Structure formats: C-alpha cells, structure tokens
Amino acid sequence: MPADSICNGVTVPHEHPQAPADLTPPAQLPWLRRLAARLLGRGLSRLQAQHRDSWFLGHATGQRNGHADGLREGYERGRVDGYEAGRQVLIIRDTRPDHAGVPGQDDKLFDDWRLPLTAELKKRFKADVAQRLPAAAQPSAAQWKLIFSDTPSTCVVAGAGAGKSTSLVLRILLLRHYLGFELDALTVVTFTRESRKDFIQRLLQVFALWQVELSPTQGRELVRTFHSRILPLVRSLPGFAQMRAFETLGNEMPAGAEANAESNPFDLRLNDAQRQQLNLCYRDLLADSPRFAELVGSLRQEALLLKPLDPEHPDVQKRAQVTQLAAQRDEELCDVIEDLWFAAGAWPIKGIEPCRETVQIRGSQFHVHGRLEGLDAWVVLGFDPSESGQYQRPGAKLAVRAEWAVKRTLFQAFCDKPLIWLDNYAAARRLAASLAGDAVAGPGFEYKVKGELAPAPLLDAFVSAAGFIENLGLDVNAAVAAMSFAPGDSDAAFFEALALYWKAFEAHLLAQSPPVMTYNRMFALFGENNPENLALLPDPLLRPLAHLMIDEFQDVSPQIVSWLRASLAEIRRRGPAMHTGRVAQHSSLMCVGDDWQSIYGWRGSSPSYFMAFTKAFPSPANTRVMLVENYRSQQHIIDAAEHLVKGAPAISGKKARASGPAAELPLSPVKVFERDEAALAQTLIEHYQQGDSVMMLFRKTSDKLLIEQHLMPVIKADSSLPPGQRRLRQLTYHSAKGLQADAVFMLGDCQYLTSSPYKNQVYRLAGLGKPGDAQAFDTAQKEEVQRLAYVAVTRAVKHCYWHVEKPSAEAAAQPRASSQVQGRLSFFEDLRGQ
Known part of the structure; x- marks a missing residue:
C-alpha cells in the first residue's frame, strides 16, 4: 500500500x-x-x-x-x-438502486431436472432390446435418442413411416420397468380410434416379451384420447359427478365407460339425440327472444330463395341457347318430378299451396309447383340426389337430372320473382315441419356460411361455426363481438344469431338431468383463462398428466394447447408434495409429430405449436429428435411426396430416406394421369389380382360412388374374405392417415377453391397466421392442400397412381397440389395429355 x-x-x-x-x-x-x-x-x-x-x-x-x-x-x-x-479502514459507498429489488418471473412449465439414466442402465436396456426384439425392429440411433431423452420436454419430428410407435412403446417400457415409474403418472395420447387400438396392441405385445405385467385394462387406461382425460376432471367438480358429454349423447354406455370413449375429434356428424337437444333449445329461444326470431326469419328468406346467377356466366350463355326447347318440354318435366316427390312421400307439403303458375323466362313460359304464402315466393321441386342419375323421360335424349339443371340455371339468371328451389326430400321435410309450427323439429332450412363448401341445416351450421371458434381457444360471444361484416352481409345476422343461440344452448345443456356439456366447454373450464378450476382438482386426477407422450401433435388445436399448458403449470405449482412417496417425480412432455401431415386446419388445428415447440412449452432444457428413416416406402415415393410440400412452411432439415426392407424395393415413380375412372379401376384390379394390398383414396363421397361402379367385382370378392385377409380399402384422403398399402390409387386433386371471411377473422383473433395477413386462414388452407397430397402419396409402399381432373378456367387460378408436378422429375411420371 x-x-x-x-x-x-x-x-x-x-x-x-x-x-x-x-x-x-x-x-x-x-x-x-x-x-x-x-x-x-x-x-x-x-x-x-x-x-x-x-x-x-x-x-x-x-x-x-x-x-x-x-x-x-x-x-x-x-x-x-x-x-x-x-x-483496516472501510470505504462505504451506497451504490444500491433507489427502488426495491423485484424477483424475475419463471415462466417455465417444468422444473430443472433430468431423467435418472445411468450409462449402466442404458447398456442393460439396449442389451435386453437386442435379445428380445427381432433384428428388423432394433431402434436406430435417432430412435434411441428419443427413447433415452432425459430432459423435461422432448420434440420428435417423425416423418411418414418413421417407426415412431415402436420407439414410444420402448420409452414407456423404460419408464415403467427400468425406472419404476408408476403407471398412473403416465399418459399416451392418440387422436383416432384406430391408432389407439393399434398402439395398445403393440404395448401389450412388447411388455409380454419382457414378462412385465400389463393388462388390457391398464393399457386402455394408459393410452387415451384428450377427450377421455378431460371428462374425469369435470366430473370431480361439485354438482357434476354425473356429467355427460354432448358428443356422446345417443351412444349409451355403462356408468363410467364414457371416460374410455373412443370419440373422433374430427367427426362432425350429429345424431338424433344431439339434434333433439339442439331443437329443444331452438324452440325455447325462438319463443323467448324476439331478436332471435327476427334474425332467423331473415336467414330463412336468405337461405330459401334461389341465388341469382350472372347472365354472362359461361353456363348461362351455354344453356340460354336451348331456352325455347326447354320451355316446350317443361310441363312434362314438372309432371315427372312431381311424381317422384309424391312416390317418396315428400309432396304435397303442408304450408305450400300446390299450383302450376307460369313464369316468363326470356319470352318463354316455364312452370312452378307451388306457392309459399309466408314469403310470397314461388316453389319449384328439384331432382333428389338419391334418384338414379340415368333416369329419363320416355323419348327424351337427356337424363332428367340434366334437364332440370338447365331449368335451374335459367331461373337463376333470368327469373325476377322470389323463388324457392327445394333440392331434396330431406330439406323439404324439415321445411314442412317448420311451416307447420313444429319448432321442436328445428328451423327447417339450410344456410350456407360464406366460405363453406355447401349449405347445412341452420343448427348444424351453428355447431360447426361454434366448434371452429372454440377450437381456436376463443369464446363464441367474445369472438362474434370482435368480428365485422359489410352492410347487408347475411353472415352478420347468422353470427349474431349464433351468439344468442350458443349461450342459450350451453345453459340448456347444463339444465339437463344429469347435466350435459360439450367437450370444448370442458377444455375451456381448465384452460389458461381459468387456473382457479385446476387448483380445485385432487392430486390423483392431475397425476396422469405429469408425464405426457402425445402422438400426432401437429394436429392439436389452440384450445388443447391452452389446457396442456395450464395443467403442466398447475403440476409444477404444487411442487414435490404432489409426488411424495412416489418414484415418478416432477413432470415431462414428449410430443411426436410431422408438420407435413397437418391436415385438420379446417377444424381449428394448427401445426404452428409443433413448429415452435420450445416457445409454446418453455422448459429449462429440451431435446429435439429428427426421425428421417422411412421404413414403409421406396425412395421415389418419398421424394415425390416431399416435392409436393416444398412450397409449404416446414421444420428445416427434413429429408427422409428409405430404410430397412423399404430401401431394397424397386424404384417406381408416382404416375399422374388425367382423370379416368375406368382406367384407374382396371389398374387397381390388376394389382389386386397380383396379390398386392390396394387402397382407393377419394376426395368426395360422389367420387366414391363413381369409382365403385367400376370396382364392383373386386369389392365383392374382397368383402367375402375374413377381415384379416382383405386387401382392398376405400377411404378419403383424410381418413387414410396412419395406414398403408402396396399400391395406392388417388382420385381427385387437392385444391382450396373458396375463401372464408369469418374464419380469416377469428384466425387472426386467435393469433394465428403471419402479421399483416388479412386472409390468414385462407393462406393456411392453401398450404394444407399440399400437405394433404403428401399424406395420400406416403400411404404407398411400392406404387402410387394419381388421377386428377382438368381444372376449370376459374379453378386453374387457385393453388392445387398437382401443379407441383411439372417438368422432368425422376420420381414423377406425368402422363396427362397422353
């Protein structure tokens, strides 16, 4: 110093x-x-x-x-x-801030812990797997990384045919048998009935090889759907012990069995029991709310009146040339149609006055079938789709269906009077019940929300729109209040009526004995907006959510993500006391998926949570695994499928390669043809006769009916075999996910041909899509059609044939999956135009 x-x-x-x-x-x-x-x-x-x-x-x-x-x-x-x-003299300088210190906020959903995996334990497990599983089932290095992940959160990017199910089964075996985790601390989540059954079967088979006891009941308890996990949580609340799910009404089950219900989250069909509750609520609200009655009246008029068509439309220009000829045969045509309706018991209709008044169309006289006084409108009966498309009048050159299509087009373009066109018998019966004052039968008319492909009964349309909004994690009433429509847009009245109806409907369901609630409402009760409800749950109900393994995670909705985050946060909040005396401590999340296979955006699902996994589920440490081996398809199938999705946003670094026996298969490109049902059927029959398993995929139910006309011999032959020996499957592109066949036949292109104003609005309200994109949902759907084609192609093991229709001038401007097949590509053989 x-x-x-x-x-x-x-x-x-x-x-x-x-x-x-x-x-x-x-x-x-x-x-x-x-x-x-x-x-x-x-x-x-x-x-x-x-x-x-x-x-x-x-x-x-x-x-x-x-x-x-x-x-x-x-x-x-x-x-x-x-x-x-x-x-020994101390210098004292006071450098502390003037304000008091504030602790930082830990937003992690997990404790900072690691799975206790020693080198010795890993070595022992690998040796056991090598001894007990066949050589073809031995995990790859990437699969071992999945199995041995020791971090609180794990994201597994698994492409088609990656062998993820076997890896997950071994992961569960590791946790249960080698680490001693209790079964009631584990949950595996699958999305569909078939995938759940398949996974449980694999689980039981592998556990048996290790001589570890696992009963089928324990397997069903371990492998669940999201729906079966949420129901017990709701039933634990005071007054809800007997709560029923709206989605399972009409499917009567023994007490307690609903917890294991294998519901399909993507099935929108309503049964009679569900429709009865919808109609009863409609009746009561119609009587109690003048505003609701007024809105329904305006929607009925909008729905029933035939929509005008631009006279300059190409179809109008074509059919206007035969106006005079059509008028000459019109009365006879009316007779034929009326006879069909009478035979079906659908005519006459109470509330509609039968008459044969005439209407002037471009100087020619055409006829109507009746008059509806309430709307002061003419009524014309249509050609019911259930009737044969080949049905003809005696001596006529055209089928009745074709003649009626000409008349409809002329009325749409040139009729200046209010006109109701009843397309089918079922719609007429609903209208008849409504006109008769039977409100229990429902509104009695269909409504088409802008952006939907087809009209639906009004209450069905309510259910669909409310389900989409709630799947995005939004409240229906709040979402409607945030939406806006142009003056005169009938959708404004629809959504105002929806907000009134949905609030009344939820109250109506709760008033039942025992009470009823939709699954969407259940998830919302335990989402991030209601953490106080989770705090009411006893530990045993939360414990199964402690260690979650979720398959097909790319298909989760914002609402499910909110529930998962809230549950994991509550488990962490409770701390070690929740796990006292147990081997399974803390919590973990393993999500397995493939963003290229996200195809349920129309229901509110989004791959964004999988693509931004670490942001959606913040963790002190995270493991990411890429499973790029494809054990199903030969390499040309893989390359063709990946080429179809090259324009869609995706997780980087994905490039699959054929592995195992699939790598030894002969290379054969995906063949693309102009649509020809007869040629397609002939090739399919050839593969079936050679012993191949075949899969017929179609985009629309009408396509299935068309192709079945050519496949009847093989359909009959296959259906006569025992279930385990059948080699033909007919499925939609969506329902084929998770399945495979030697040869796959695809009928129809993948294309998004519409635009949904309301879905674009609520998509932005949910924070989905890119900032500044006013059509966020439309953008997502245009990307999804590419992924749908990817899913269809990757079902094929050896061969894939794709028949696509030539797009119309209007449709050609829209993105379509087949447009990716251009130029010379080794993995595609474009045979269109040949």
Whole structure:
C-alpha cells in the first residue's frame, strides 16, 4: 500500500516535517584561528571551563543532527504503523438502486431436472432390446435418442413411416420397468380410434416379451384420447359427478365407460339425440327472444330463395341457347318430378299451396309447383340426389337430372320473382315441419356460411361455426363481438344469431338431468383463462398428466394447447408434495409429430405449436429428435411426396430416406394421369389380382360412388374374405392417415377453391397466421392442400397412381397440389395429355 493514510473515505499523502528555520550552521574560521581555538579549547576543557557562546553553538549542531535522525526514524516507524492501520479502514459507498429489488418471473412449465439414466442402465436396456426384439425392429440411433431423452420436454419430428410407435412403446417400457415409474403418472395420447387400438396392441405385445405385467385394462387406461382425460376432471367438480358429454349423447354406455370413449375429434356428424337437444333449445329461444326470431326469419328468406346467377356466366350463355326447347318440354318435366316427390312421400307439403303458375323466362313460359304464402315466393321441386342419375323421360335424349339443371340455371339468371328451389326430400321435410309450427323439429332450412363448401341445416351450421371458434381457444360471444361484416352481409345476422343461440344452448345443456356439456366447454373450464378450476382438482386426477407422450401433435388445436399448458403449470405449482412417496417425480412432455401431415386446419388445428415447440412449452432444457428413416416406402415415393410440400412452411432439415426392407424395393415413380375412372379401376384390379394390398383414396363421397361402379367385382370378392385377409380399402384422403398399402390409387386433386371471411377473422383473433395477413386462414388452407397430397402419396409402399381432373378456367387460378408436378422429375411420371 502506498505511503498514504485513509480517513473518512479521503486519501491524504504522508510528508517529512520541515527542519527548524533558525538552526543554520555558522561560517568556517581561517585555519590559524581554528588552530589557536583548538589549543585554547583543549586547555579550557582540562580546566573544565565553560564558554557560554560555544555551548549554544554545539547545542544547535546536536539539535539539528538529532532532529534529522529522529525525523527519519519516526517517519519509517509511522509509515509502517499507518499502513497497517489504513488497511483496516472501510470505504462505504451506497451504490444500491433507489427502488426495491423485484424477483424475475419463471415462466417455465417444468422444473430443472433430468431423467435418472445411468450409462449402466442404458447398456442393460439396449442389451435386453437386442435379445428380445427381432433384428428388423432394433431402434436406430435417432430412435434411441428419443427413447433415452432425459430432459423435461422432448420434440420428435417423425416423418411418414418413421417407426415412431415402436420407439414410444420402448420409452414407456423404460419408464415403467427400468425406472419404476408408476403407471398412473403416465399418459399416451392418440387422436383416432384406430391408432389407439393399434398402439395398445403393440404395448401389450412388447411388455409380454419382457414378462412385465400389463393388462388390457391398464393399457386402455394408459393410452387415451384428450377427450377421455378431460371428462374425469369435470366430473370431480361439485354438482357434476354425473356429467355427460354432448358428443356422446345417443351412444349409451355403462356408468363410467364414457371416460374410455373412443370419440373422433374430427367427426362432425350429429345424431338424433344431439339434434333433439339442439331443437329443444331452438324452440325455447325462438319463443323467448324476439331478436332471435327476427334474425332467423331473415336467414330463412336468405337461405330459401334461389341465388341469382350472372347472365354472362359461361353456363348461362351455354344453356340460354336451348331456352325455347326447354320451355316446350317443361310441363312434362314438372309432371315427372312431381311424381317422384309424391312416390317418396315428400309432396304435397303442408304450408305450400300446390299450383302450376307460369313464369316468363326470356319470352318463354316455364312452370312452378307451388306457392309459399309466408314469403310470397314461388316453389319449384328439384331432382333428389338419391334418384338414379340415368333416369329419363320416355323419348327424351337427356337424363332428367340434366334437364332440370338447365331449368335451374335459367331461373337463376333470368327469373325476377322470389323463388324457392327445394333440392331434396330431406330439406323439404324439415321445411314442412317448420311451416307447420313444429319448432321442436328445428328451423327447417339450410344456410350456407360464406366460405363453406355447401349449405347445412341452420343448427348444424351453428355447431360447426361454434366448434371452429372454440377450437381456436376463443369464446363464441367474445369472438362474434370482435368480428365485422359489410352492410347487408347475411353472415352478420347468422353470427349474431349464433351468439344468442350458443349461450342459450350451453345453459340448456347444463339444465339437463344429469347435466350435459360439450367437450370444448370442458377444455375451456381448465384452460389458461381459468387456473382457479385446476387448483380445485385432487392430486390423483392431475397425476396422469405429469408425464405426457402425445402422438400426432401437429394436429392439436389452440384450445388443447391452452389446457396442456395450464395443467403442466398447475403440476409444477404444487411442487414435490404432489409426488411424495412416489418414484415418478416432477413432470415431462414428449410430443411426436410431422408438420407435413397437418391436415385438420379446417377444424381449428394448427401445426404452428409443433413448429415452435420450445416457445409454446418453455422448459429449462429440451431435446429435439429428427426421425428421417422411412421404413414403409421406396425412395421415389418419398421424394415425390416431399416435392409436393416444398412450397409449404416446414421444420428445416427434413429429408427422409428409405430404410430397412423399404430401401431394397424397386424404384417406381408416382404416375399422374388425367382423370379416368375406368382406367384407374382396371389398374387397381390388376394389382389386386397380383396379390398386392390396394387402397382407393377419394376426395368426395360422389367420387366414391363413381369409382365403385367400376370396382364392383373386386369389392365383392374382397368383402367375402375374413377381415384379416382383405386387401382392398376405400377411404378419403383424410381418413387414410396412419395406414398403408402396396399400391395406392388417388382420385381427385387437392385444391382450396373458396375463401372464408369469418374464419380469416377469428384466425387472426386467435393469433394465428403471419402479421399483416388479412386472409390468414385462407393462406393456411392453401398450404394444407399440399400437405394433404403428401399424406395420400406416403400411404404407398411400392406404387402410387394419381388421377386428377382438368381444372376449370376459374379453378386453374387457385393453388392445387398437382401443379407441383411439372417438368422432368425422376420420381414423377406425368402422363396427362397422353
């Protein structure tokens, strides 16, 4: 430390004291005088004489020398003492902020922990797997990474045919048998009935190889759907012990069996029991709410009246040329149609006055079948789709269906009077019940929300729209309040009526005995907006959600994500006390999926949560696994499928390769043809006769009916075989996911041909889509059609044949999956135009 001292935080330098100013030495004498003085001085000293001036002079010299020595010695000693003392002086500077400290917020859903996997345990497990499983079923390096993931969260990107199910089964075996985790702390979630059954079967088979006890009941408890997990949570709340799910009404089950119900989250069909509750609520609300009655009246008029068609439309221009000829045969045509309706028991209709009034169309007379007084509108009966498309009038060149299509087009373009066109018997019966004042039968008319492909009965349309909004994690009433429509847009009345109806419907269901609730409402009760409800649950109900493994995670909806996050946050909040005395501690989440197979956006699902997994489920540590091996398809199938989705946003780094036996299969490109049902059927029959398993995929039910006309011989032959030996499947593109066949036949292109104004609005309200994209849902759907084609192609093991229709001029401008097949590609053989 320097020669300084520290006092009160101020540094002061040490200095030598100055010599006294009056002690200056005298001047020197000449030497003779000094000699004389010395001799005289010696004599005086012997005489002990004293000389007063000399004494003072000597004293001054001694004082000066002693002072200098004393200063030097004192300075050194003081410096040492001062240094030691200075070392003990504390400098206090108050650098703390003026405001009080605030702890940071931990937004993680998991504790910072790791699965206790030692090197010895991993080695033992691998050895057991090598001994008990066949060589073809041995996990790859990437699959072992999945099985041995030790972080709280794990994201597994698994492409088609990646062998993810076997890996998940081994993961469960590791947790249960080698680590001792309790079964009631684990849940595997699958989406569909078939995938659940298949997974349970694999689980039981593998556990049996290890001689580990796992009963079918335990397997069903372990492998669940989201729906079967939420129901017990609701039933634990006071007053809801007997709660029933609206979606399972009409499917009567023993007490407690609903918890294992294998409901399909993508099935929108309503049964009679569900429709009865919808209609009863409609009846009561119609009587109690004048505003609702007014809205329904305006929607009925909008729905029933035939929609106009631009006279310049190509179909109008084509059919207008035969107006006079059509008028000449019109009365006879009306007779034929009326006879069909009468035979079906659908005519006459109470509330509609039968009459044969005439309507002027471009100078020619056409006939109607009746008149609806309430709307002061004419009524025309249509050609019911259930009747044969080949049905003809005697002596006519065209089928009745074709003749009626000409008349409809002419009325749409040139009729200036209100006109109701009843398309089918079922719609007529609903209208008849409504006109008869039977409100329990429902509104009695169909409504087409803009952007939907087809009209639906009004209450069905309510259920569909409410389900979409709620799947996005939104409240129906709040979402409707945030929406806006152009003046005169009938959808504004539809959604106002929906908001009134849905609130009344939920109250109506709860008023039943026992009470009823939709699954969407159940998930909302335990989502992030209602954490207080989760706090009411006992530990045993939350414990199965502690260690979750979710398959097909790309198909989750925002609402499910909210419930999962809220549940994981509550488990962490409860802390170690929730796991006292148990081996399975903390919580974990493993999600397996493939964003290229996300095809349920029309129901509110979104791959964004899988693609941004670490953001959606924040964790102290995360493992990411890429399963790129494809054990199903030969390489050309894989390359063709991936080429179809190259324009869609996706997780980077994905490039599958044929592995295992699939890598040894002969290469054969995906063949693309112009649509020809007869040619398709002939090739399918050839593959079936060669012993291949075949899969017939179609986009629309009408396509299935068309192709079945050519496939009847093979359909009959296959249906006569025992179920385990059948080799023909007919499925939609969507329902084929998860399945495979040697040869796959695809009928129809994948194309998004519409635009949904209301879905675009609620998509943005839910925070989905890119910022600034006003058509966020439309954008997502245009990407989804590419992924749908990917799913269809990847069902094939050896061969894939794709028949696509030539797009109309209007449809050609819309994105379609087959447009990716351009130029010379080794994995595609484009045979269109040949």
